[in-house]
Amino acid sequence: MLAISFRRLALLTAMALVLAAPTLLVARPAAASTASAPQIIPKPVSMTAGHGTFFLTPHTRIVPSGRGASGVAASLAGYLRPATGYPLQVRAGQARPGDIAISTRDPGSLGDDTSGEGYQLDVTRGGVLLQAPTAHGLFDGVQTIRQLLPPWITSTTVRSGPWTMPAVHVVDYPRYRYRGLMLDIARHYESPAAAMRLLDQAAAYKINTFHLHLSDDQGFRLVINGFPNLAKIGGQGSVGTGGRTMDPGGYWTQDDYRAFVAYAKARFVTVVPEVDSPGHNNAIIMSEYDDVANPLLNGHPQDINCGKNDPPQWNYTGAVGYSAMCPESQNTWTIMSAIIQQLSELTPGPYYHVGGDEVPSTILTQDRYAAFLNTEAPIVRAQGKAVMGWAEIAGQGTALGTPTVAEYWNPASGSSAGTATATEAVAKGMQIVMAPATHAYLDQKYVAGSSGSVPPSLGLSWACSRGCDVDQFYNWNPGGYVTGVTDDNVIGVEGAIWGETTTDLDDVDYMVFPRLPALAEVAWSPAADRSGTTSAAYQDFVGRLAAQGARFLASGTNFYPTPEVPWRLDLTGASLSGGGAVDGTVATLSAPGVAAGDVAASIRWGDGSTGSGAVSGTAATDKTVNGLYSVTGSHTYAHPGFYLGTVTATAPGKDPATTHFLVVVR
Ligand code: TNX
Secondary structure (H helix, E strand, C coil): CCCCCHHHHHHHHHHHHHHHHHHHHHHCCCCCCCCCCCCCCCCCCEEEEEEEEEEECCCCCEEEECCCHHHHHHHHHHHHHHHHCCCCCECCCCCCCCCEEEEECCCCCCCCCCCCCCEEEEEECCEEEEEECCHHHHHHHHHHHHHHCCHHHHCCCCCCCCEEEEEEEEEECCCCCEEEEEEECCCCCCCHHHHHHHHHHHHCCCCCEEEEEEEECCEECECCCCCHHHHHCCCCCCCCCCCCCCCCCCCECHHHHHHHHHHHHHCCCEEEEEEEECECCHHHHHHHCCCCCCCCCCCCHHHHECCCCCCCCCCCCCCCCCCEECCCCHHHHHHHHHHHHHHHHHCCCCEEEEECCCCCCCCCCHHHHHHHHHHHHHHHHHCCCEEEEEHHHHCCCCCCCCCEEEEECCCCCECCHHHHHHHHHHHCCCEEEECCHHHHECCECCECHHHCCECCCCCECCCCCCCCCHHHHHCCCCCCCECCCCCCCEEEEEEEECCCCCCCHHHHHHHHCCHHHHHHHHHHCCCCCCCCCCCHHHHHHHHHHHCCHHHHHHCCCCCCCCCCCCCCCEEEECEEEECCEEEEEEEEEECCCCCHHHCEEEEECCCCCEEEEEEEECCCCCCCCCCEEEEEEEEECCCCEEEEEEEEEECCCCCCEEEEEEEEEC
16 A cells, blocks of 8 residues: 655655656657746846756755845745745755855846846756846846746645756846835725735736835825824725725734835835825824824814815715815824834835825915925935825925935826926936836726726726726836936836725736736836837737746736737646546646636546546636636556656647646555
């Protein structure tokens, strides 16, 4: 009798496949054992294919050298252990054949890189060498290593491999130093765990900045010492709560925030906190308006309210432009100073985002709006932070000091009227982060208007009346979008996932993926002709994006399987055991956008007999991860032993996918 645990079996399969791989490679070039061509997003600056394949094996070690390398080596091991089940020991010293060496040293090939994020990666049959002048560069290189491995490497459970990488020489560094993602946890609460998960998913595409929109009309999401009402009262609402019973909101403690910042730091991600002001802050006003007994306030906090309603009222719709804090109120500055000081102390990064968007002149005149920001900016600078804000902060009358970063969100391009905020910002010497809503707003529907409404229950369409799909996020140039705003001014790009319609991380994921990888490439990769769907760059990109489908699915990341992407079938073999008769899952299939009923699976059992597999799994919705299927089958073997089976999946319009599985017959 063979007593064998599932985990052990998976390891055995992996080893059997690794051992069998060289033979299979000769026998069947299309088999899963062949390392497929690199499909890296964002596209590296330069990449040269080498000869042969590197096999990650149970003996592979990760060998760090130089400053900060051991932390990155530990990260790499952490990324690769769950799916491989290998020990992947991190050991300083001399790298042996088959190891991954990670070294903070200047490879001498990064001449044009001024970001400190460049790296050089050499994968050969004999080993892997990653070199970068900084640990951050190594971390970026680690993301490339992950994408050179088969997609199932993102799985949180052990998969069978084989874990191959094609031989390749990569020299890479970013176009922009600010590559951001904004998450709005004010319109709907998201937990620190959800935000961490999203940050991780984004860091895989070399996103290095996470902007947290912590406060808006409907919610304030962080405990501020001295002002407990902000979290207790301000934290209770959400968009569409109808009296706060359906969706009770929530808030982060300062320890939660600290843990998030530490989590980000370990992934070389800078956190940018935002408490929107002077508008978009009904939650602050509702929390503090009646806080007459607060010893930090002067007994009449009602004077903070310059909004449309007095007394203020909760408004849980997505309406904007009705709230504002008064620049003349001493209480306003007592509250805002506490927020700015505490958030600045909690945040190691260089920026504090003041918001500054969408305050109609009927609520605050331009003079009073400018006065507000001119008072706020020195408070921010006194905390050692640079002021960042939505590009309205460049408007008439503001003088915010340098450096100041303006985030341009208006969809207007060229020299049309709506571009004024960007050109005013440049005229005031501000740096620019580009987030034009038609190319960077991840809350916009994929397809809308007359073509339908995709997805049905999520997303807004104000910036994208016909929808904004992957092509829209890919085909634009941040340094040429607004006339007069060039790469001399633009420090980067940010995608924004606003929270009016997204209630949980599955919703957020669905809107963010697969569009964020497009933005990540725009932000990282060298400028290219990204003028439309027929460009070589776009065609190449959607091909690489297709390879991300199985990565999303294996990691449990929800996404929209947009018809713009030629999604492919990907299989990974499982392991089976039994006494003669075996019955169960032979493989897991990734088939984005393909219904289970449209997939056919055939099985060769490894003893000369063939059969068909049953394909089952969750149907596509916008709420659940979909397109991840199990292929099951049953067979009776005549003799005990080890058998190497083969599964092939086909679907209309797709290339077939094939993988192997191991059967242990007792
Ligand atoms: C505009 S653009 C906003 C947000 C909304 C978003 C919805 C900007 C700085 N503000 O308040 O959530 O549109 O798409």
